Every structure is written in C-alpha cells, then in structure tokens.
Amino acid sequence: MKFLAMIAVVLTGGLLIFHTGAFPDFGDANSPANTYLSPYYLENGQADTHAPNVVTSVLADYRGYDTMFETTVVFAAGLACFFLLRRKQKPGDTPRMYRHLPTGVTLHIKEGGTLPAEDSAVFRRLDSEFVPHQIIIKNTCRIVIPFIQIFALYVVAHGHYSPGGGFQGGVLLAASFILYAISHDLRRAIRRFPEKVAALFGSMGVLIYAGTGVLCLLFGANFLNYEALAPLLGVSPVMARSHGILIVEIGVAFAVMAVIIWIYYNLSSAGKHDEGL
Amino acid sequence: MTLPIDLAILTLVVISGIGALAVKDLLGASIVFSAYSFLMCLAWASMGAVDVAFTEAAVGAGVSTVFCVAAVFHTTRRTKD
Amino acid sequence: MTQHFPALLIIIPLLSALLVSAMGWIDRRWCFPLAVASLAGALAVSIGLAAHVMAAGPIVYKMAGWRPPIGIVYVIDYLNAPVLVVILAVALLNLISAKVWIEKDFEDKMGAYLGLYLLFLSGMVGIVATGDAFNLYVLLEIGSLTGYALIGLGKERAPLSSLNYLFMGTIGASFYLLGIGYIYIATGTLNMADIALLVPQLEGSGTLFLALIICMAGLFVKMALFPLHGWLPNAYSNAPSASAGLIAPLTTKVMIYAMVRVGLTVFTPAFTFARPLLSEAIVWLAIAAIVSGSLLALMQRRLSRMFTYIIVAEVGYMVGGFWLGNKAGVTGATLHIINDAAMTLTLFMAVSAIIWKLGSDKFEDLQGLFGKMPFTMIGFVIAALAVIGIPPTCGFFSKWYLITGGINAGQWGFVAALLFSSLVNAVLFFRIFEIAFFEPFAEGHGHHDHGPVFNEAPVTMVAPLLIAALSLIALGLYTGDIVTKLIQLALPAGIA
Amino acid sequence: MNDLLPLIADKYNYWIYIVLMMLGLYAMIGKNNLVKKIIGMNIFQTSIILFYVSIAYKKGGTLPIIMGDAHGGGHAAVHAADYINPLPHCLMLTAIVVSVATLGVALALAIKIYRQYGTLEEDDINHQIRMQAGQ
Numbered sequence: 001m002k003f004l005a006m007i008a009v010v011l012t013g014g015l016l017i018f019h020t021g022a023f024p025d026f027g028d029a030n031s032p033a034n035t036y037l038s039p040y041y042l043e044n045g046q047a048d049t050h051a052p053n054v055v056t057s058v059l060a061d062y063r064g065y066d067t068m069f070e071t072t073v074v075f076a077a078g079l080a081c082f083f084l085l086r087r088k089q090k091p092g093d094t095p096r097m098y099r100h101l102p103t104g105v106t107l108h109i110k111e112g113g114t115l116p117a118e119d120s121a122v123f124r125r126l127d128s129e130f131v132p133h134q135i136i137i138k139n140t141c142r143i144v145i146p147f148i149q150i151f152a153l154y155v156v157a158h159g160h161y162s163p164g165g166g167f168q169g170g171v172l173l174a175a176s177f178i179l180y181a182i183s184h185d186l187r188r189a190i191r192r193f194p195e196k197v198a199a200l201f202g203s204m205g206v207l208i209y210a211g212t213g214v215l216c217l218l219f220g221a222n223f224l225n226y227e228a229l230a231p232l233l234g235v236s237p238v239m240a241r242s243h244g245i246l247i248v249e250i251g252v253a254f255a256v257m258a259v260i261i262w263i264y265y266n267l268s269s270a271g272k273h274d275e276g277l
Numbered sequence: 278m279t280l281p282i283d284l285a286i287l288t289l290v291v292i293s294g295i296g297a298l299a300v301k302d303l304l305g306a307s308i309v310f311s312a313y314s315f316l317m318c319l320a321w322a323s324m325g326a327v328d329v330a331f332t333e334a335a336v337g338a339g340v341s342t343v344f345c346v347a348a349v350f351h352t353t354r355r356t357k358d
Numbered sequence: 359m360t361q362h363f364p365a366l367l368i369i370i371p372l373l374s375a376l377l378v379s380a381m382g383w384i385d386r387r388w389c390f391p392l393a394v395a396s397l398a399g400a401l402a403v404s405i406g407l408a409a410h411v412m413a414a415g416p417i418v419y420k421m422a423g424w425r426p427p428i429g430i431v432y433v434i435d436y437l438n439a440p441v442l443v444v445i446l447a448v449a450l451l452n453l454i455s456a457k458v459w460i461e462k463d464f465e466d467k468m469g470a471y472l473g474l475y476l477l478f479l480s481g482m483v484g485i486v487a488t489g490d491a492f493n494l495y496v497l498l499e500i501g502s503l504t505g506y507a508l509i510g511l512g513k514e515r516a517p518l519s520s521l522n523y524l525f526m527g528t529i530g531a532s533f534y535l536l537g538i539g540y541i542y543i544a545t546g547t548l549n550m551a552d553i554a555l556l557v558p559q560l561e562g563s564g565t566l567f568l569a570l571i572i573c574m575a576g577l578f579v580k581m582a583l584f585p586l587h588g589w590l591p592n593a594y595s596n597a598p599s600a601s602a603g604l605i606a607p608l609t610t611k612v613m614i615y616a617m618v619r620v621g622l623t624v625f626t627p628a629f630t631f632a633r634p635l636l637s638e639a640i641v642w643l644a645i646a647a648i649v650s651g652s653l654l655a656l657m658q659r660r661l662s663r664m665f666t667y668i669i670v671a672e673v674g675y676m677v678g679g680f681w682l683g684n685k686a687g688v689t690g691a692t693l694h695i696i697n698d699a700a701m702t703l704t705l706f707m708a709v710s711a712i713i714w715k716l717g718s719d720k721f722e723d724l725q726g727l728f729g730k731m732p733f734t735m736i737g738f739v740i741a742a743l744a745v746i747g748i749p750p751t752c753g754f755f756s757k758w759y760l761i762t763g764g765i766n767a768g769q770w771g772f773v774a775a776l777l778f779s780s781l782v783n784a785v786l787f788f789r790i791f792e793i794a795f796f797e798p799f800a801e802g803h804g805h806h807d808h809g810p811v812f813n814e815a816p817v818t819m820v821a822p823l824l825i826a827a828l829s830l831i832a833l834g835l836y837t838g839d840i841v842t843k844l845i846q847l848a849l850p851a852g853i854a
Numbered sequence: 855m856n857d858l859l860p861l862i863a864d865k866y867n868y869w870i871y872i873v874l875m876m877l878g879l880y881a882m883i884g885k886n887n888l889v890k891k892i893i894g895m896n897i898f899q900t901s902i903i904l905f906y907v908s909i910a911y912k913k914g915g916t917l918p919i920i921m922g923d924a925h926g927g928g929h930a931a932v933h934a935a936d937y938i939n940p941l942p943h944c945l946m947l948t949a950i951v952v953s954v955a956t957l958g959v960a961l962a963l964a965i966k967i968y969r970q971y972g973t974l975e976e977d978d979i980n981h982q983i984r985m986q987a988g989q
Contacts, residue, residue, distance in 0.1 A: 016568075020868045027911050033942075034912055045940075063945075065429075067948065069497060076503050077503060079504075079507070162919070171340055199379070227423065291870060324910075329946050337900070344961055348889065356887040499955075524963065
C-alpha cells in the first residue's frame with residue numbers, strides 16, 4: 001500500500017509541480033483571478049451592502065447562498081456525529097466514582113450498587129480517571145470564560161467592520177463552553193446546555209438563515225435578497241442588506257455554537273454523555 | 278509583506294506537517310497537528326487573509342485539536358506508524 | 359410563483375430537514391409524514407419546473423438577486439430538469455419503501471435519520487440545479503457528509519467501509535475544489551456560463567487543461583470509475599437497507615451528471631473533446647470498468663453485492679458514452695443517468711423487501727421466492743430485464759444510443775464491452791431466476807411439502823416497488839419524447 | 855543561481871501547497887493508522903486552502919477591508935488593485951468549515967470502529983475481518 005501511495009503521490013505531484021511554472025507569479029495583481037471579477041466586490045461592496053469588510057459582504061450577501069450551505073454542512077456534521085455515536089446507557093452499568101463533599105472522601109461504587117441521587121448536594125460524581133481538586137484550573141476558567149464569550153459576541157456583531165463574523169464567533173462561543181466542560185466535567189456542562197437544546201439550537205440557527213431567505217421570498221424578491229426586508233426593517237435597501245447580513249450572521253453563530261458543542265459532547269464521551277475529557 | 282518571514286513560516290508548516298504524520302503517539306500527533314494549524318494560520322495572516330486566518334485559528338488550532346484529543350482519549354494513543 | 363420554483367426546489371427539503379430533525383426531539387410521530395409531505399411537495403415543484411422548461415425554455419434564478427458572475431445562480435435547463443424529477447421521485451419512493459426499516463432500525467434516532475436523508479437529498483438536488491462551480495463543491499460535501507452518516511450505521515463492516523468512503527470522497531471533492539481553483543486562476547470567475555464564455559479565448563491554456571483533468575479526476579473518484587472503485591461495493595452493500603436504496607441510485611448518477619455538466623457547459627465540448635488521446639484513454643478506462651464490473655459481479659454470492667458491481671459496470675457505460683464525444687454517445691449517457699437511477703432504485707427496493715422477509719440476500723436463501731413473494735419478484739424481474747436491456751424497458755433504449763455512439767465513433771472496444779456486459783447481466787439474472795423459480799423449495803430442510811407459502815412484504819414496500827418497475831417500462835415507452843424534447847435540446851452546438 | 859532564486863521565491867507558495875498536498879495524499883493512502891489518515895486528510899484540505907489564499911494575494915495590497923469613512927456609504931473611489939482579492943477568502947471560509955465538519959464525522963466513525971474492533975490499525979482490522987470470514 002505504501003508503494004502504491006508513493007506512485008500516486010509522485011505522479012500527481014510531478015504533474016502539478018511541472019505545471020506550476022505556468023501560473024502567474026505569487027502576488028501578481030494583474031492575474032485574471034485578481035482582475036476579472038473581484039474588483040467589482042471591492043469597488044461596490046460598501047456601496048451595495050454598507051459593510052467595509054468585503055469578505056463579510058461577499059460571504060453573507062453576494063455569495064450568501066454558499067454560506068447557508070456552509071452552515072448546513074456544520075449542522076449535518078452534528079446530526080451525523082449524533083446519529084453515529086449516541087447510545088443510551090442505563091445508570092449502574094459501569095462502576096462510578098463519587099466524592100463526599102463534606103469529608104472529601106472518594107467513593108467507588110461497583111456495578112449494580114446503589115447510586116446517590118443525581119442532584120445530591122453531598123455527593124458529587126467524578127470521572128473514573130479523576131484528578132484531585134483542581135482549584136487553579138477551575139477558577140482560572142471561571143474568570144476567562146465570560147471574557148471569551150464577550151469577545152465572541154463582539155466578533156459576531158462586528159463582522160461588518162473587522163475580521164470575523166458569525167462562524168468565528170460561534171466557534172469561540174462553543175470553545176468557551178468546551179473549556180467549561182474540560183475544566184469542570186462533561187455532566188455539568190450538559191446540565192447547563194442539554195443535548196436537546198443543542199440540537200434544537202442547531203436547527204434553529206440554520207432556520208434563522210434559511211428563514212430570512214424565505215421571508216425575502218414572501219416579500220416577492222429572490223431568495224436571500226435582503227433588500228426585500230427594507231419595508232419590514234424600516235430602512236433603506238442598502239441598510240436592509242447590512243442588517244440582513246447581521247441577522248444571518250447571528251443565525252450562523254447560533255448554529256455553529258450549538259452544533260460544535262453537540263459534536264464535542266458526542267466525541268468526548270464516545271456517545272455516552274457520561275464522562276468527558 | 279516581508280518575504281523571508283513568509284518563506285520561513287511556510288517551511289515550518291511543512292516541517293510540522295511531516296512531524297504530525299511521523300510522531301508515533303496519537304496524542305502527540307494531535308498536538309503537533311495543532312501547531313501545524315497554528316503556523317498555517319500565521320502564514321495566511323501574513324498573506325493578508327485575516328478572515329481565513331481567524332477561522333483557522335479558532336477551528337484548526339482550537340476545535341479540531343479538541344476533537345482529535347477527544348477521539349484519541351476514547352480510542353488509543355498507541356500506533357505502529 | 360413559478361419564477362421562484364428553482365429556489366423552492368431546494369428550500370423545501372432543507373427546511374423540512376431542519377423541522378424533521380427538531381421534531382425528532384419533540385414528537386417523533388410527526389417526522390415521517392413531514393418528510394414524505396416535503397418530498398412530495400418538492401417532486402411536484404420539480405415536475406412543474408420540467409413542464410415550464412419544456413414550454414418556455416431554461417430558467418436562470420438569481421440567488422440574492424445578484425446578476426450571474428457576481429452572485430450565485432441556479433439554472434434549470436433541458437439537461438437537468440428531467441434529472442431533478444428522477445432524483446426526487448427516487449427519494450420519495452425509497453422513503454416510502456423504507457418506512458418499515460426506518461421504524462425498526464432507527465427508532466429512537468428517527469429525527470436524525472430523516473433529517474440526514476433530506477439533507478442528502480437537498481445536496482443532490484442542489485448539485486444538479488446549480489449554475490456555480492464552487493456552489494457545486496459545497497453541495498457535494500453536504501451530499502457526501504450525510505451519505506457517510508447514512509451508510510455508517512449499517513451492518514457489521516459498515517463503519518469501516520463508510521470511513522474508507524469518507525477518505526476517497528474527500529480526495530475526490532478536494533480534487534474537484536483544486537480544479538475549480540485552477541479554473542479560477544485562469545479565468546477569474548466561478549459562474550459556469552461565464553467560464554464557458556471565457557474558455558474559447560484560452561484554447562491553448564495549459565492551466566485550464568490541467569483544471570479539466572483535475573476536476574474530472576475528482577469526479578471519477580466520487581463516481582467510482584474503474585481503478586478508483588474500491589470503496590463502492592463495501593460501502594453500498596454494508597449500508598442499512600433504508601439508505602442503500604437512496605444512495606446507490608443517486609450518488610454515482612449525480613456525479614456523472616456533474617461530469618456531463620462540467621464537460622459540456624463549463625468547459626465547452628470543443629475544449630473537452632479537443633484531445634483525442636485523453637478521450638480515448640478515458641473510454642478505455644470505461645471499457646475496463648464495464649468488463650471488470652461484470653466479471654466481479656459474476657463472482658458474488660449475495661444479491662446486494664452483485665448489484666454494487668453492476669453499478670461499477672454501469673458507471674463505465676455512462677463515462678464511456680460521454681467521452682465518445684459524439685451526439686449519440688452523449689445522449690445515451692444522459693439518458694442512462696435517468697434510466698439507471700430508476701433501475702438501481704427498483705433493484706435495491708426489491709432486495710430490501712427480500713431482506714425484510716428472509717433476513718438475508720444470499721443466493722442459496724432465495725429458493726422458491728417466486729411463490730413466496732410474487733409481487734416483489736415481478737418488480738425484480740422487470741428491473742432485471744431493464745438492466746439486461748430487453749426492448750420494452752428503458753435499459754434497451756439508452757444502451758441502443760450508447761452502442762450507436764460507439765459505432766459512430768469507430769470505438770469497437772466499447773461496443774464489444776457493452777454487448778459483453780449485457781450478456782453477463784443476462785447470465786447473472788437468469789441464474790437468480792433459476793434459483794428463485796425452478797429449484798424446488800426447501801428440499802434440504804423440508805419437513806412438509808406444502809410448497810412455497812405466500813409471504814409477501816408489507817404493502818408500503820411492494821407498492822413503491824411496483825410503481826418504480828412500471829416507471830421503467832414507461833420511461834422506455836417515452837424515450838423518444840425525453841430524447842427529442844429534452845436531451846437533444848440540452849446538447850450544445852459543438853457536438854457532432 | 856540568480857535566475858533560480860526568484861523562480862523559487864515567486865512560486866514558493868505553489869511549491870509548498872503541492873508538497874503539503876502530496877504529504878496529505880500519501881498519509882491518506884499509505885498510512886496504517888486511522889487517526890493518522892484523518893490528520894493526513896486535514897493536511898490535504900488545508901493545502902488546497904493555502905493554494906486559494908495564495909491566488910488572492912497581491913503584492914502591495916492591503917486587507918480587503920475598505921478604509922476611509924466607515925459610514926459614508928462608500929462613495930469615494932476604491933482602487934481594487936490596492937486591496938487583496940476577497941473572493942477566494944470567502945470561498946475558503948466555507949472550505950475550512952467543510953474540513954472541520956468532515957473531521958468530526960471521520961473521528962466519530964473512527965471511535966465507532968475502535969469500539970467494534972478494539973484497534974485503529976487498518977491491517978489489524980482487515981486481519982480480524984478475514985478471521986471472521988474464515989470461520
């Protein structure tokens with residue numbers, strides 16, 4: 001197999017390298033790629049959509065249809081991971097570790113033993129590969145997480161003016177949650193943001209995007225043509241495009257956040273939603 | 278853009294890519310792969326693709342690594358190649 | 359409202375996928391009816407579109423209202439209107455037929471399964487309808503990602519074959535993306551029609567030629583053309599029955615459609631067929647696919663596995679026919695996309711019904727099947743006749759065009775391979791008929807000699823199967839109309 | 855030497871993308887461990903993103919964020935040559951998202967395979983499959 005791989009690689013690579021000489025030089029401003037279509041976006045992007053960041057206006061408006069499917073890809077991945085991995089587990093199937101909070105004693109309950117109540121104030125469930133009290137990590141994360149989340153919201157809201165947008169913001173939001181799940185434990189993260197909520201948020205986020213498009217359709221314009229929302233938002237058509245971009249970016253942020261958290265739940269617990277990283 | 282920096286970063290990208298595939302420990306490979314993504318993100322930032330670099334920093338160096346580590350955690354670290 | 363039909367075509371499956379997967383968490387009983395209703399709605403829209411195209415010509419739908427090279431457009435023309443109808447019809451029939459399987463296999467994950475099913479479908483519909491080269495890549499990935507998941511929860515080896523499929527699929531899609539990058543570097547645009555306008559000016563461009571090769575290589579991986587077909591048999595035969603009937607008819611056929619689309623309307627025929635050496639090489643690959651697919655099919659002892667190798671051979675038919683580069687060949691390839699989707703659907707639905715009743719599709723378990731499941735076998739026989747290519751069924755007509763194309767091009771190897779494959783198919787299917795009909799029932803372990811007991815699959819399985827089987831004959835009878843009113847009009851002027 | 859250096863430097867990004875792509879392709883076909891293959895797949899995908907980003911670069915161009923009065927509606931003339939091409943960036947955002955989605959699904963499948971066979975090495979899995987078929 002390695003030999004076969006080598007042959008394939010050498011052949012393909014040779015063909016590609018052989019041809020590189022015909023490319024325009026790196027950084028050539030006069031190549032067809034840089035002169036045919038893209039000047040339109042640069043010259044008219046701000047006038048058309050009122051968003052100085054041209055990448056955002058291309059992403060969410062000129063090629064907004066692509067972006068809708070990009071969000072759908074993420075959603076599909078979330079569904080796929082859930083579909084492939086998730087399995088229900090009865091409590092008591094596997095040994096479990098508990099910590100008795102007042103004394104700090106660690107208990108190991110064997111298979112079939114009686115378990116303390118799920119929301120017991122005295123006993124706290126531990127992962128089987130537990131570590132002693134991690135005060136530094138927990139407290140640092142407790143301080144850092146709100147800042148990550150505020151920054152994420154800034155990234156979502158400020159996508160028009162600076163790099164970033166719904167997708168990056170959504171990933172950051174998800175990352176803050178994953179940090180919570182790693183620093184505390186998966187079960188508490190799931191209690192805060194249950195699987196069902198993640199799944200519903202995921203489809204809701206895509207629904208916000210596609211729904212905006214359908215709303216445009218109902219107003220008589222083409223799918224995703226935010227100009228049609230001008231009467232609804234009470235602004236000029238250009239501003240309606242700008243606001244439309246914001247709305248769909250929020251949808252993207254919702255979907256991406258929820259779905260990445262959902263994928264993390266399934267991957268980190270191998271579908272059992274029991275013990276994470 | 279200062280050209281030498283760009284060349285240096287791209288060379289490092291290749292080295293870390295080879296490293297990620299050569300390390301005989303899957304957890305190590307995931308982490309080297311994270312470094313690969315991060316260097317790639319630097320390369321893109323130096324080429325002016327800030328949005329792409331931002332996304333790669335959040336996704337490639339962040340979330341993908343977590344996914345990889347989670348998967349390795351639930352499978353095995355050992356590998357023959 | 360008609361002018362918005364191209365958007366509705368994809369919004370309906372997409373929105374219902376979201377709703378269905380959300381409903382899976384709220385009230386599971388609603389999932390299935392919602393999915394069926396949405397597919398029926400989308401099918402109605404696609405039929406409306408096809409009628410509109412036949413009456414008034416192609417439709418260009420501007421997404422977000424931007425004019426073509428700037429924004430993304432959907433183009434419904436003579437080429438993809440019939441393909442769209444077939445895709446949606448296949449998905450609807452298979453969904454109804456798979457109802458019992460879905461309820462049995464994925465009871466607690468029904469929302470997710472149906473959501474993936476509809477997302478897969480919206481990916482496929484989008485690939486066919488889109489007029490933007492990059493948008494095709496995104497939709498390709500939706501179709502593939504959901505496809506991996508739909509396959510991955512199947513029988514014993516399914517996860518491994520699904521992962522192999524994922525690797526090959528990613529290589530294919532990435533090569534396609536790279537090809538788009540080469541096109542972009544040479545022309546600076548992503549819109550298919552726009553590229554086609556620029557291609558004649560770049561006749562001698564090596565970059566563009568390499569782009570053609572890379573795009574085609576990527577699509578060949580995804581459609582499992584002969585040396586790259588390794589992933590297909592395992593992935594399809596290990597897939598859950600409910601998914602196999604969806605993925606097997608659609609994925610390869612849609613990829614072949616993408617090849618036709620890229621070859622004819624992105625790179626113009628003048629550019630695509632300009633190098634006889636390339637066309638010749640690909641036709642020989644196709645011949646190898648036909649011969650090897652047929653031979654490997656002979657060696658199988660399980661129905662579903664045998665069908666997967668027949669698919670490998672059928673891919674060879676269409677690729678070869680297209681790369682013959684003449685009118686009859688391309689017509690035959692395009693017609694065969696439609697016919698083969700219907701034939702494969704019928705075969706896989708029949709197998710799914712057989713497995714539902716017998717629990718197995720091994721040849722030795724099929725004894726006496728004509729008595730046990732007569733209606734299923736009627737559908738099976740019609741599909742088999744179509745695959746072999748017996749006249750009233752549709753398989754004959756597309757094969758006729760393909761053979762004519764081979765003769766016109768003087769490519770006798772292709773003609774011989776087609777005839778050989780038909781012969782092998784006849785052997786294959788008559789062997790099964792013999793097992794299922796002539797061999798005495800339960801001789802080895804028979805305690806009582808009552809003969810075969812009538813034990814038919816549920817009506818939700820048999821009815822779609824029979825509809826699909828009838829459609830095979832109907833497609834055959836209306837071949838003339840399909841060819842003259844749609845496909846002939848779709849071919850650009852450059853084809854001799 | 856004087857000719858060679860600019861040739862390499864001018865096309866350096868294109869060379870690197872091909873090297874990375876071949877690295878990824880080799881890992882996907884030739885490596886034995888599934889997680890290694892998945893990492894190779896990701897390298898393969900990022901190499902193509904590098905290619906697109908390299909297309910977009912313009913010497914002397916600045917970030918594709920239109921400077922000047924942010925609330926003026928953009929009536930001032932914008933010279934496209936001064937800004938880096940935004941279109942490939944936008945396409946590549948989509949490609950990155952696709953790659954992370956593929957990664958997630960691939961890892962999910964790998965976990966499922968490990969659950970089933972207890973190993974991630976492809977030859978061990980094939981060996982087990984052959985053993986089962988032989989029985």
